[in-house]
Amino acid sequence: MSTPATPLWEVFIRSRSGLAHRHVGSVHAADATLAMQAARDVYTRRGEGLSVWIVPSNAIIASDPADKEMMFEPTASKIYRHPTFYEVPDEVGHM
Amino acid sequence: MTTTITVAATPLARLALARADDALILGHRLSEWCGHAPILEEDLSLANIALDLIGQARSLYTLAGAVTGHTEDQLAYLRDERQFSNLLLVEQPNGDFALTIARLFLYSAYIDPYWRALGATDSALSDIAAKAEKESGYHLRHSAEWLIRLGDGTEESHRRAQSALDRLFPFTAEMFDPLPDDVAIDPADWTAEVDTILTHATLTRPSPAWQHNGGRAGRHTEHLGHLLAEMQHLQRTHPGATW
Numbered sequence: 001m002s003t004p005a006t007p008l009w010e011v012f013i014r015s016r017s018g019l020a021h022r023h024v025g026s027v028h029a030a031d032a033t034l035a036m037q038a039a040r041d042v043y044t045r046r047g048e049g050l051s052v053w054i055v056p057s058n059a060i061i062a063s064d065p066a067d068k069e070m071m072f073e074p075t076a077s078k079i080y081r082h083p084t085f086y087e088v089p090d091e092v093g094h095m
Numbered sequence: 096m097t098t099t100i101t102v103a104a105t106p107l108a109r110l111a112l113a114r115a116d117d118a119l120i121l122g123h124r125l126s127e128w129c130g131h132a133p134i135l136e137e138d139l140s141l142a143n144i145a146l147d148l149i150g151q152a153r154s155l156y157t158l159a160g161a162v163t164g165h166t167e168d169q170l171a172y173l174r175d176e177r178q179f180s181n182l183l184l185v186e187q188p189n190g191d192f193a194l195t196i197a198r199l200f201l202y203s204a205y206i207d208p209y210w211r212a213l214g215a216t217d218s219a220l221s222d223i224a225a226k227a228e229k230e231s232g233y234h235l236r237h238s239a240e241w242l243i244r245l246g247d248g249t250e251e252s253h254r255r256a257q258s259a260l261d262r263l264f265p266f267t268a269e270m271f272d273p274l275p276d277d278v279a280i281d282p283a284d285w286t287a288e289v290d291t292i293l294t295h296a297t298l299t300r301p302s303p304a305w306q307h308n309g310g311r312a313g314r315h316t317e318h319l320g321h322l323l324a325e326m327q328h329l330q331r332t333h334p335g336a337t338w
Binding site: 006027028029030031033034037038041042045 | 134135136137139140143236237240241244
């Protein structure tokens with residue numbers, strides 16, 4: 001339930017060493033300390049996390065949906081940017 | 096089919112059962128919040144803590160059962176009120192959210208240093224203690240942070256938090272009654288920890304003129320019987336029922 005007393009916080013979790021934090025959802029909480037506890041309790045109940053980041057939702061700068069064509073369409077025609085034209089030697093292993 | 100068991104009271108069984116009963120009864124009380132907490136986040140927090148405590152109870156009942164020849168389920172479901180040796184504090188009804196938080200805080204401020212002290216000894220309970228202290232550390236932090244916010248929050252939350260402390264403090268001295276072959280926690284250390292949080296919370300530590308006891312000896316408040324009636328209903332009605 002959204003009330004001014006408990007603003008929204010975005011939750012990011014890193015599941016393993018070497019991976020990046022990923023956005024998993026959001027929680028309502030009165031302040032950062034309680035938000036961290038809420039994130040831990042809501043999103044790491046099944047061993048999902050080694051590290052949690054909390055960000056006030058109102059600190060997120062989001063792209064404007066109206067700019068979608070300008071922002072993202074120009075890349076659609078540039079398939080040479082995908083690294084799919086190279087043979088990766090077996091010795092390299094998993095990338 | 097057995098519907099009530101009697102348990103041989105060896106020192107180890109008494110110790111393990113007392114700690115197990117504390118954890119089970121408080122865990123059951125917290126589980127009563129499931130679906131009813133003020134916000135979704137806290138609903139999950141209280142359920143998580145309840146599951147931590149019930150998990151601790153299972154380990155302790157298994158240990159006690161190895162001594163007395165019972166299963167963990169028999170110890171939880173087939174003993175009567177007078178055979179439960181939990182603290183009177185943990186059987187007190189949930190009340191409002193402030194009372195639930197204050198009860199968890201007063202207990203956690205005792206049991207967290209207790210598990211740490213016990214985990215450092217060479218006791219039959221040391222392995223259980225080493226696992227439990229990671230859980231109790233979080234229970235203490237969670238309840239302390241909430242108590243600070245309730246006490247130092249609105250006029251109404253302060254009033255409720257102070258009222259919860261006033262109501263529960265006469266049940267706290269019982270925590271320090273010695274159990275057989277147990278490690279002792281200094282009440283002065285507990286009081287200092289509690290005072291630190293209460294100061295942040297702008298709450299006053301009550302000094303009750305009188306303290307209840309009797310839980311360790313099976314003399315309970317009227318609330319435990321009702322709790323057991325609900326918790327044990329299925330096994331009492333359908334003895335030996337399994338999933």
